[in-house]
Amino acid sequence: MPTPSPHFDASSTDMPKFKVSIGVRRSRQIDRDLAEQLRTIRTAASKHAAVLATFLPGMGASEPVVNWPGQCRLFDPDVLNARKAAARRADEKLVVYELEKAASLGVLRELARAPTSGDMHALRIDFPHFSQVLDLMLQRSALAAVSPGGAFSMPPVLLSGPPGVGKTAFSDSLAACLKVPLRRIDVASSTASFTLAGSHPTWSSARPGMVWHLLQNSSAAGLLLLDEVDKAPHSSYPVLGPLYSLLERISARHFVDEYIEVPVDASHLTWIATCNKPELLDPALRSRFVEFEIPMPNAAQMVAIARSVYRRLRAEAPWAAVFDAELSEEVTAALTAATPREMLRVLEEAHARAATDRRCRLKPQDVVINRASGPSGPRRIGFV
Amino acid sequence: MEHPNKVAPSNVPTAWQRVLDTYALKYQRATGKAFEKPFVALMNGLPFSTVERDTVAEGFARKTVTALLHTCQQCGRSGRRRRHTRRYTVMCAACFSARALRADIAALLDDDAPTEAGFRPEVAWHEHELPPRIRGVIPSQIWRQTDIPGVGPVRYLGKADVQALAVWLTKLACLVDEETATAGSEAKVGAG
Numbered sequence: 087m088p089t090p091s092p093h094f095d096a097s098s099t100d101m102p103k104f105k106v107s108i109g110v111r112r113s114r115q116i117d118r119d120l121a122e123q124l125r126t127i128r129t130a131a132s133k134h135a136a137v138l139a140t141f142l143p144g145m146g147a148s149e150p151v152v153n154w155p156g157q158c159r160l161f162d163p164d165v166l167n168a169r170k171a172a173a174r175r176a177d178e179k180l181v182v183y184e185l186e187k188a189a190s191l192g193v194l195r196e197l198a199r200a201p202t203s204g205d206m207h208a209l210r211i212d213f214p215h216f217s218q219v220l221d222l223m224l225q226r227s228a229l230a231a232v233s234p235g236g237a238f239s240m241p242p243v244l245l246s247g248p249p250g251v252g253k254t255a256f257s258d259s260l261a262a263c264l265k266v267p268l269r270r271i272d273v274a275s276s277t278a279s280f281t282l283a284g285s286h287p288t289w290s291s292a293r294p295g296m297v298w299h300l301l302q303n304s305s306a307a308g309l310l311l312l313d314e315v316d317k318a319p320h321s322s323y324p325v326l327g328p329l330y331s332l333l334e335r336i337s338a339r340h341f342v343d344e345y346i347e348v349p350v351d352a353s354h355l356t357w358i359a360t361c362n363k364p365e366l367l368d369p370a371l372r373s374r375f376v377e378f379e380i381p382m383p384n385a386a387q388m389v390a391i392a393r394s395v396y397r398r399l400r401a402e403a404p405w406a407a408v409f410d411a412e413l414s415e416e417v418t419a420a421l422t423a424a425t426p427r428e429m430l431r432v433l434e435e436a437h438a439r440a441a442t443d444r445r446c447r448l449k450p451q452d453v454v455i456n457r458a459s460g461p462s463g464p465r466r467i468g469f470v
Numbered sequence: 471m472e473h474p475n476k477v478a479p480s481n482v483p484t485a486w487q488r489v490l491d492t493y494a495l496k497y498q499r500a501t502g503k504a505f506e507k508p509f510v511a512l513m514n515g516l517p518f519s520t521v522e523r524d525t526v527a528e529g530f531a532r533k534t535v536t537a538l539l540h541t542c543q544q545c546g547r548s549g550r551r552r553r554h555t556r557r558y559t560v561m562c563a564a565c566f567s568a569r570a571l572r573a574d575i576a577a578l579l580d581d582d583a584p585t586e587a588g589f590r591p592e593v594a595w596h597e598h599e600l601p602p603r604i605r606g607v608i609p610s611q612i613w614r615q616t617d618i619p620g621v622g623p624v625r626y627l628g629k630a631d632v633q634a635l636a637v638w639l640t641k642l643a644c645l646v647d648e649e650t651a652t653a654g655s656e657a658k659v660g661a662g
Binding site for chain 2: 130
């Protein structure tokens, strides 16, 4: 009985080379064939170019470059290339590197998308005392829903209120909710405007500013958190100086980092500033923000915040899994005496005490709120 | 001399008729007799032998079928089997280019048509989504250009662009048809 040829046995694995060679030969034949077809079509097209030109619709490259919905044009590539050539001539290696990086990311960058209703709900649970800001976000989300591409934008927001109410934590959660990158500037410890807008290349330690860095990713709507803006140090180069133009949408469209020297569209950045005493801010700067006073949460809100902080702690701390999934009511009530900022530290200490006593459940006496600085002010050192 | 393949099917393409004639003449010279009935038939555009119980005639018919399967039915040059609108044809790449271009245009416009649910799945075609025969001939000034974050500059055509280009492409297909028909007739004259 004749045995079937191995060349046609699909289950045979001992002759893979033969099968592969067939595939390669076949694809090459198809490629040659396609090339021949294309050559014929191109020959006819070039031969009858004059006839075809009358049928050619007017469109394409002669028209301006269009943006996809939900994206913005960050810079002019011609300006960027000219600056790159100049930087090469001047041997400014870091400038060339930054410009090449910007060019590789493309001219168009994505805008922020409106947060989902689930994310908004989670924010409301975690930060119930930020309801005014969340209402603003809700209105802006509705606006984004009717705009092409669903681009979401928020005006610069100034969050003022007593220390420890969760202003910085809220900004972190907001950036995660909007899925945009976050950069944080501690204004109190910043020395000069270089931090935001870069310094001139003639300086030996010149670098691009935070705004330029924030724009060097796929999103043009990064979130810049200006922490403690009311504590900006007095300087010849005020830290907040560039904000006067950056917070105005029209001037922010042509923001120029002093180091890079290429105009970029920074008008889609999301700005959040936090402070304790807004009255210390320059009125001209203050007027550029939409201001929200964040109150200390009430008792019911504190319970919700305590639970939210505990959930976050369980998600982050590796040891948290051995403890109970939910806090008891007594422990939660004890926690509400702490500020939202203190809660995380107090909870960690409470867990440490429970672990020392070899317990997997927290007791109210584990929660000890030990304030370094009480309502009466800082404890003095030395003679009273 | 009597035509050796007088009973060949009437719907045979002209370029194939010459192949049939050649083999029929060879058969007549070898055996001293002509085929009494069609020795090759066409089914779905492809030839097959109709000779049975005659080893010599069957051999000639088989060789004829093999030759036909490698002969462009339009110009007579070397071709290969191709599928077009649910039928098979044997054509060379040049002669098939106009048909293929027309099929590409039809597929592209059909792709643009709304589905049963009224949903339009595409609003624009990236350069590499277009068939190579169309992509390769569209003039550079026609392309729209944009920049996709993380991808870089891309060329594309919108829905309205494709519809506007359809007339130009169809005219091009007609011109390619004319060109290949002229080249085919010249080849036949040369071969004759």
